[in-house]
Structure formats: structure tokens, C-alpha cells
Amino acid sequence: MSVTDSARPPAGPLSDLLIIDLSRVLAGPYCTMVLSDLGARVIKVERPGIGDDARHIGPFKDGKSAYFTSINRGKQSIALDLKAPGDRAIFEALLETADVLVENYRPGTMEKLGYGWETLHARYPRLVYAAASGFGHTGPDTGKAAYDMVVQAMGGIMSVTGHPGGPPTRVGTSIGDITAGLFTVIGILSAVHDRAGAGAGRFVDVAMLDGQIAILENAIARYATSGEAPGPLGARHPSITPFAAYRCRDAHIVIAAGNDALFRSMCGALGLEKLPDNPRFLTNALRTENADTLATVMEAQLRQKPAAHWLAALDAAGVPCGPLQNVAEALAHPQVQARNMAIMTAFEDGTPLMAAGNPVKVSGYDDPATRPKAPALDEHRDTILKEFDLK
Amino acid sequence: MSVTDSARPPAGPLSDLLIIDLSRVLAGPYCTMVLSDLGARVIKVERPGIGDDARHIGPFKDGKSAYFTSINRGKQSIALDLKAPGDRAIFEALLETADVLVENYRPGTMEKLGYGWETLHARYPRLVYAAASGFGHTGPDTGKAAYDMVVQAMGGIMSVTGHPGGPPTRVGTSIGDITAGLFTVIGILSAVHDRAGAGAGRFVDVAMLDGQIAILENAIARYATSGEAPGPLGARHPSITPFAAYRCRDAHIVIAAGNDALFRSMCGALGLEKLPDNPRFLTNALRTENADTLATVMEAQLRQKPAAHWLAALDAAGVPCGPLQNVAEALAHPQVQARNMAIMTAFEDGTPLMAAGNPVKVSGYDDPATRPKAPALDEHRDTILKEFDLK
Incomplete structure (x- = not known):
């Protein structure tokens, strides 16, 4: 595959x-964004007229x-009706060349279109087929739809x-x-790696x-050892203390003093030099057992001065800490900023938009502070058809 | 590399x-757990005497x-003092054969040991070197330590x-x-894939x-379009409605009716047939604007009956929903259970422990309901030294 196109990452x-990429809204498109940010070429195959549902979900600008x-950002778009013979031929031509097919339909949808894994694997043996779904392609709930909220709850x-x-x-x-x-x-x-050896594509579910x-x-480990389902703990860690948000005069900060040495340093920075010798706070296990008492003692001191004062003192003492940032x-x-994690991309008409950068920094490759724009629906139809000799 | 060992995944x-794997506690070990669950062999190189700090973090059993x-689970352990010449020779022999080195030290630590990326790359050109750190290997805060709590806040x-x-x-x-x-x-x-073509390892930061x-x-998109930093929203989605936790007679459930058709189905299932025609709820944008009012109307109805009743009704109507499960x-x-997501592994002495399974299901490979045990500190020293002809 060798292509030059402005929409290439x-x-x-x-x-x-x-x-x-047949995927819509978030799980699938987020997956292909990560792949694209690492250089992969992504062709979004969208429904004619409507496109990816996320085009119709806010926030909006103009x-x-x-x-x-x-x-x-950085993907190409072609609108194809996978029930129309002409468009199916185009889709199949793309699969001939593709390394990976990604979809996040409800299980069974691709089979109805005649594009189930068994069929595609027989026809395109090197194609890796990845399906992201709510409940997966096996099990009693396979046919159910799920959204983020449902799986966060369940x-x-x-x-x-x-x-x-x-x-x-x-x-x-x-x-x-x-x-x-x-x-x-x-x-x-993993499947692409496996293919380099075995030669065949795999189904990823x-x-x-x-x-x-x-x-x-940790929540499973706590349940497995105690037999009791853990509950919420607000803003503190379940088994490391102090490791939480604490209130200063003007704002909360977080302090993560994960071991005895750091706890001692923290106590010094807070002007609570005697605290490490208090029998209730001698070990991490004791501090966790008495987490509320410890927080009360710490906050009585922290409330005397503003967050900036304490962050500077803790920083100077080498204690991991930080502000609660919006x-x-x-x-x-x-x-x-220095790590290019706030990058600029653009709406389909070129209007700039700030977005998250790529957190996977790989030596020898640029990590640009801008990324190509997102495509208009069907924007790359002609380019793609021409390139694949389809017209 | 061909090895047979009971600790192999x-x-x-x-x-x-x-x-x-030189990593400790969570980010690095979680990374190598995922690799191990997908078949990779992981040799943990631990500090003599103490080992991975996580060995000393609860919850504990016996x-x-x-x-x-x-x-x-499924990893091997060797204890090496990377400041002692004999152990350094063993470490270097392992790197000769290894595909990947993973560490999550504070940046600068490996350089002090004489094992910085530049040094290792010159000596082991095919080695992929991955470093997970709090703030990364570049930028003004590179030298600072961070724990989970700090980065969640910042x-x-x-x-x-x-x-x-x-x-x-x-x-x-x-x-x-x-x-x-x-x-x-x-x-x-990504770097292993790249190496298959280019022949050289990369530094992953x-x-x-x-x-x-x-x-x-979405939170960045909202900030980028409105100029205002978004705040917390409790248990609802910022731009899709209804998409939240709602209270029934005995418990909360979540309902995710992400489009107009699902909203209509939901209203039918709840016996609120007239709701879709209410001018305040005609579109997703209007429903989001009036999310609190809509929740009040829905909960007035939901409180009449228990969660199980409403989940059955919503399920029957094809509306994504679910219980809030501990x-x-x-x-x-x-x-x-059907997806093997609650698997059994074991403590180093063989005592069973339940843990999370592997969520990446790849066709053609077993997805076992048990995983090999976690290693005792230095448990595989003899096996490894023998295998690598080091004694």
C-alpha cells in the first residue's frame, strides 16, 4: 500500500x-484513533446520508x-450501503487490501450482511477482524446492546x-x-503480530x-480475600495511606505518600514532625486502618495555609503531590503542553479544534502538535475509488 | 526461544x-500481565530481599x-542486584535474548545504572525498551514522581x-x-511490529x-467548544439523555436510551407513552437541556416498582439498561462467568485466588478459566540460569 493523501496521519x-473501520460513536472509533495516531491508515466506512452517529452527538460548533x-481526526471517509451490490463490491475490494477490519455492531449484524467472521476469514485469510461489542460474541447476553453507562453499572x-x-x-x-x-x-x-508468523488473520472479540x-x-483482590464486596471510598486509596485528596485553606490537593520514608518526609513538610512516631501511624497498614483520624490531623494543619504553599513544601521534600486541576x-x-498532549486538529471545514494528543511516544517518529482534520462524510470517495482502481 | 516451565502462560x-520486566507495583506489572495473558513470557527482575513493592501492599492473605x-500471575521471578557485577552479567545475558524491556522507574534511574536507552540500544539494537513513568521522559516535570492519585487529580x-x-x-x-x-x-x-520491518528496537515513553x-x-470537546471547564455530573452522561442512573423503589438502575427510537421504546416500557411528544423532550439536545426535569418525571414512575420489574420491561423493549452491581x-x-472474566490463579504457595480474566479474546487460542500462579521472589533463578547457560 502506498498512498499520498492529505488525510493520512x-x-x-x-x-x-x-x-x-465500520465502527460508530466511541469504542471502535477510539480504537482506530489510537491506531491512526501511531501511523495506521484508517478508512471509515459510513452509512450514506447519516454517517457515524457521533456526527450527531454534541458538543457542536457551527x-x-x-x-x-x-x-x-486523520481518518478518511467513504459512504457505502452494505446492502447495495455496487457498494458491497467496493467494500470487498477494500478488504482485499486491508490488514484489519474493525466494527462495533451488536453481534449478529455482520452475519446478516453476509460478512461474518467465518465468511470473511475464508475469503480474506490474512484479514484480522476485530469486534468491540457491549457483552461480547459469546455468552447468554451476547445479543444485548450496551452503552458505556450500562457496563459502568454492571x-x-x-x-x-x-x-x-x-x-x-x-x-x-x-x-x-x-x-x-x-x-x-x-x-x-497481537493478531497482526501473530499473523507475521502464522500467516493467518484472527478474530478479536x-x-x-x-x-x-x-x-x-484491587477491588477484586479485596473481595477475594475478605468475601465482602468493597464500597466507595470517596477520594482515598483503599490500601495505601496517606493517598488521598486533603483540604487546604483554599482548595483540595492530593498527597500520595506511598511508603514509610515518604510518610516521614510528608510529616516534615507539613510541620508534623512527631506524627511518624504516633503508634497509630507507624506502618502503612496502621495508617490505612486509621485513615480518617490521620486525615483529620493532617487537615487541621493543611487548613492553616493555601494549597500553593503546601504543594511547594511537599515538592521540595520529594513527596508526590499535586493540585486538583479542572x-x-x-x-x-x-x-x-511540553508533551504535546493538547494538540490541534480541525473540523471538516478546517476550523481548528483542540483535542487530546497521542500518549504513546515512540522514538524516531515525530509527535506533532497538530493532527489532520476529521473527514466530511464520504469526503474521500473519489480518491479511494481511483486508488483501488474501482472506477 | 523455546522453554517449558510450569510458570509459562x-x-x-x-x-x-x-x-x-523491571517494573514494580501497578502500571508496569499491569502492562506485562496483559502481555502474559496473551502468551508472552515475562521474567520479573526483582530487588533481592524485598522484591516488587506490591508484595508488601494489601490486601493480604496469610x-x-x-x-x-x-x-x-504467570510470570517468572529472578532477584538481581543491578549494582553487583555478577547479577549485571545475568541481566545483560537476558537482554541479549529478550524482545522487550519494561520498567517504570523515575526517569534517570536506568541511566544511573548504566542502562539508559542510548546505551542499551547501541548494545542490543533489536531490543524494544518501554518506560512507563508518572510524567514521562521529557518536559519540565520529568524528574518528579507520581502515583495514581496524583495523575487522577492533575x-x-x-x-x-x-x-x-x-x-x-x-x-x-x-x-x-x-x-x-x-x-x-x-x-x-507497535514497536515490535515496526521492528519486524525496520529491524531496530524503539524507545516507548x-x-x-x-x-x-x-x-x-468528551470533556475536552466541551471545553474546546464552550471555553468553560466542565464539572462533575453525578451519574449522567454530559450530552446523551436519558443516559444515567435512576432510582426505582428498591435500588438504582441505569438506562441508556441513546437515540429517539430508544427513547420512545423506553417511554413505552415505563408506561409513559405521552412523554416522547412533550416539547421539552423531542430531541436528544432538548432532553439533555432538560435532563433534571426528565429524571424527575421518570423517577416518579420508576419508584412505583422494584428494579427487577423495570429491568425486565426495558429488556423486553430492547432498551439498553442494567443493574448497579457491586x-x-x-x-x-x-x-x-461465561466469558471467563473471573478466573482462578494462585498465591505462590498454591492457595487459590480469584482474579480478573483476559478481556482480549483471540480466535484459535484457549481462554482458560485458570492462570498459572504468581512467583515467589527469585523462584525461577535456577531454571533461568540453567536455560541461559549462566552456570
Whole structure:
């Protein structure tokens, strides 16, 4: 595959890969964004007229979705009706050349179109086929639809997020979709690696619900050892103390003094030199047992001065700490800026839009502070048809 | 590389890869757990005497860390003092054969040991070197330490998690570490893919803070279009409605009716047939604008009957919905069980421990319901030295 097109992403470790992307909204498009940011070419195959549903989900600017734009920068778009013979022929020609097909339909949808894994694998034996779905392609709930909110609730993360006795709390970003997207990237790259040896493509089946279980970590360990399902703990870590948000005079800060040496340094920075010798706080286990008491003692001191004072003192003592930043502050942070994590892309008409950068920095490749724009629906039809000798 | 050892993971798409793992606690070990679950061989190089710090972080069972065990199942362990000449020779012999080196030290640590990227790349040109750190290997804050809590606070996710006007709220799992771990896997597999073509290893640099920015998605789009930093929204989606937790008679459930057709179906299932024609709820944009009013109307009806009744009605109408499950309920859920997402591994002495399974299902490979045990410190020293002809 050798193509030059303005919508191609900059070179990266995946530049030789062609991804055909049937996915919509978030889990699938997030997966292909990550692949694209690492150099892969992504051709979005969208429904004629409507396109990716995310085009119609806010926030909007001048009628165009910033949500869609941020996730689909650097991709190409062709609108194909997969029930129409002419368009099916185009789709199949793309699959002849493609390395990977990504979709996030409800299981069974591709089979109805005649494009189930068995069929495609027989016809395109080297094609890697990745499906991200709510509940996965096996099991009693395979046919059900799920959205982020559903898997956050069913997968347990909401049961450990929030404050004790408080109302249900969603993780504030679509962690159900995003986690599934990341595991789908991992499945795709694993299957592409496997293909280099074995020669054959594989079917990668990632369920959003499975992804939620996979990120519960410590919460499962606590349940497995105690037999009791853990509850939410507000803003502190379940088994490391002090490791939480604490209130200063003007704002909260977080302090993460994860071991005895750091705890001692922290106490010095806070002017609480005697605290490490208090029998209730001698070890991490004791500090965790007495976490509320310790927080009360610490906050009595912290409230005397503003957050900036304490952050400077803790920093100087080498104690991991930080401010609670909102999205504007986070994006403007010098380290975030220095790492190109707030990049500029553009709406389909060229209007600039800030979006998150690529967190996977690979030596020898540029990590640009701008990314190509998101495509208009069907924008690359002519380019693609010409390139693949389809007209 | 051909080895048989009881601690080897089952075959998978990455079975031909050897990973040397210097990492401790969570981001790095989570990364190598994902690689191991996909078949890669992981040799943990631990500090003599102490080992991975996670061995000393709870929850414990009979003095052994369930936290450590769940994340390090299926890996091998050798204890090496990287300042002692004899052990350095062993480490270097491992690197001769290895495909990937993973570490999550504070930047600069490996250089002090004489194992910085430039040095290792010159000596082992095919080695992929992946570093996960708090702030990354470039930028003004590169030398600072960070823990999960710090990057959750600085990266903005805490600013959109929780309830309006409520106290700071941490995502209840270590999403800062886990996200960095997943991006590190993606960087490693991208670099391994790249190496197959170019022949040379790459340096992969993943920062926990960068990973937090990368998962903000919609929150950045909202800030970029409105100029205002978004706040927390409790348990609802910022731009899709109804898409939230709602209270029934006995418990909350989540309902995710992401488009007009699903909203109509939902209203039917709830016996609120006239609601779709209410001018305040005609479109998703209007429903989002009037989200609180809509929730009040819905909950007045939902409170008449228990959660189970409404879930059955919504399910029958094809509306995505689900119960708010705690960790015990999530792990026992039939779909989670059917997908082998609650697997059994074991402490180093063989005592069984339940842990999360592998969410990346790849056709043609087994997805076992058990995984090999976690290693005792230095357990595989003799095996490894013999295999690599080092004694």
C-alpha cells in the first residue's frame, strides 16, 4: 500500500497498516484513533446520508460535532450501503487490501450482511477482524446492546466510585467505551503480530463489560480475600495511606505518600514532625486502618495555609503531590503542553479544534502538535475509488 | 526461544515474545500481565530481599499480597542486584535474548545504572525498551514522581467525576496506572511490529499524566467548544439523555436510551407513552437541556416498582439498561462467568485466588478459566540460569 493523501496521519510505527473501520460513536472509533495516531491508515466506512452517529452527538460548533471531530481526526471517509451490490463490491475490494477490519455492531449484524467472521476469514485469510461489542460474541447476553453507562453499572466500577452512603457516581468520562477501545487495539496488534508468523488473520472479540472487570484490580483482590464486596471510598486509596485528596485553606490537593520514608518526609513538610512516631501511624497498614483520624490531623494543619504553599513544601521534600486541576488547567499545564498532549486538529471545514494528543511516544517518529482534520462524510470517495482502481 | 516451565502462560498470539520486566507495583506489572495473558513470557527482575513493592501492599492473605498475586500471575521471578557485577552479567545475558524491556522507574534511574536507552540500544539494537513513568521522559516535570492519585487529580478526571458541589471523588480503581499500562502495551506492540520491518528496537515513553489527558474525550470537546471547564455530573452522561442512573423503589438502575427510537421504546416500557411528544423532550439536545426535569418525571414512575420489574420491561423493549452491581455481583454475573472474566490463579504457595480474566479474546487460542500462579521472589533463578547457560 502506498498512498499520498492529505488525510493520512504522520508516519509512525504502524504506517504500513490499512484499517477498514465500520465502527460508530466511541469504542471502535477510539480504537482506530489510537491506531491512526501511531501511523495506521484508517478508512471509515459510513452509512450514506447519516454517517457515524457521533456526527450527531454534541458538543457542536457551527452545527458540526466536536465530539466526532476529536475522535476521527486523520481518518478518511467513504459512504457505502452494505446492502447495495455496487457498494458491497467496493467494500470487498477494500478488504482485499486491508490488514484489519474493525466494527462495533451488536453481534449478529455482520452475519446478516453476509460478512461474518467465518465468511470473511475464508475469503480474506490474512484479514484480522476485530469486534468491540457491549457483552461480547459469546455468552447468554451476547445479543444485548450496551452503552458505556450500562457496563459502568454492571461491571462494578460505579460500586467503588463515589462517597460512602452517597448517590451512584459515574466515572466522568466514558471509561467503558475507552477501555474496550484500548483492549481492541491490543487485540488487533497481537493478531497482526501473530499473523507475521502464522500467516493467518484472527478474530478479536472484545466486550465492554469484560473490559470493566479487567480494570477493577484491587477491588477484586479485596473481595477475594475478605468475601465482602468493597464500597466507595470517596477520594482515598483503599490500601495505601496517606493517598488521598486533603483540604487546604483554599482548595483540595492530593498527597500520595506511598511508603514509610515518604510518610516521614510528608510529616516534615507539613510541620508534623512527631506524627511518624504516633503508634497509630507507624506502618502503612496502621495508617490505612486509621485513615480518617490521620486525615483529620493532617487537615487541621493543611487548613492553616493555601494549597500553593503546601504543594511547594511537599515538592521540595520529594513527596508526590499535586493540585486538583479542572480540564482547562490540565490542558494548560506546562508538562502536558511540553508533551504535546493538547494538540490541534480541525473540523471538516478546517476550523481548528483542540483535542487530546497521542500518549504513546515512540522514538524516531515525530509527535506533532497538530493532527489532520476529521473527514466530511464520504469526503474521500473519489480518491479511494481511483486508488483501488474501482472506477 | 523455546522453554517449558510450569510458570509459562498458555499459548497465545504473543507466545514468541520474551519480556524482561523491571517494573514494580501497578502500571508496569499491569502492562506485562496483559502481555502474559496473551502468551508472552515475562521474567520479573526483582530487588533481592524485598522484591516488587506490591508484595508488601494489601490486601493480604496469610501474609501474602493478593494485590501482587493477581497482577503477577504467570510470570517468572529472578532477584538481581543491578549494582553487583555478577547479577549485571545475568541481566545483560537476558537482554541479549529478550524482545522487550519494561520498567517504570523515575526517569534517570536506568541511566544511573548504566542502562539508559542510548546505551542499551547501541548494545542490543533489536531490543524494544518501554518506560512507563508518572510524567514521562521529557518536559519540565520529568524528574518528579507520581502515583495514581496524583495523575487522577492533575489530569482532570477527578474534576468531572462526582456530584455537582460535592467533595472531590477519585475513580475507585487506579485508572491512572491502568491506563498507562494499557498505552504501554500498545506502544510495545507497535514497536515490535515496526521492528519486524525496520529491524531496530524503539524507545516507548508513556506518562501516566498523558494517559489521563488521553481519556478525557468528551470533556475536552466541551471545553474546546464552550471555553468553560466542565464539572462533575453525578451519574449522567454530559450530552446523551436519558443516559444515567435512576432510582426505582428498591435500588438504582441505569438506562441508556441513546437515540429517539430508544427513547420512545423506553417511554413505552415505563408506561409513559405521552412523554416522547412533550416539547421539552423531542430531541436528544432538548432532553439533555432538560435532563433534571426528565429524571424527575421518570423517577416518579420508576419508584412505583422494584428494579427487577423495570429491568425486565426495558429488556423486553430492547432498551439498553442494567443493574448497579457491586464487585461480588459483577463477578458472579452469568455473562461475566461465561466469558471467563473471573478466573482462578494462585498465591505462590498454591492457595487459590480469584482474579480478573483476559478481556482480549483471540480466535484459535484457549481462554482458560485458570492462570498459572504468581512467583515467589527469585523462584525461577535456577531454571533461568540453567536455560541461559549462566552456570
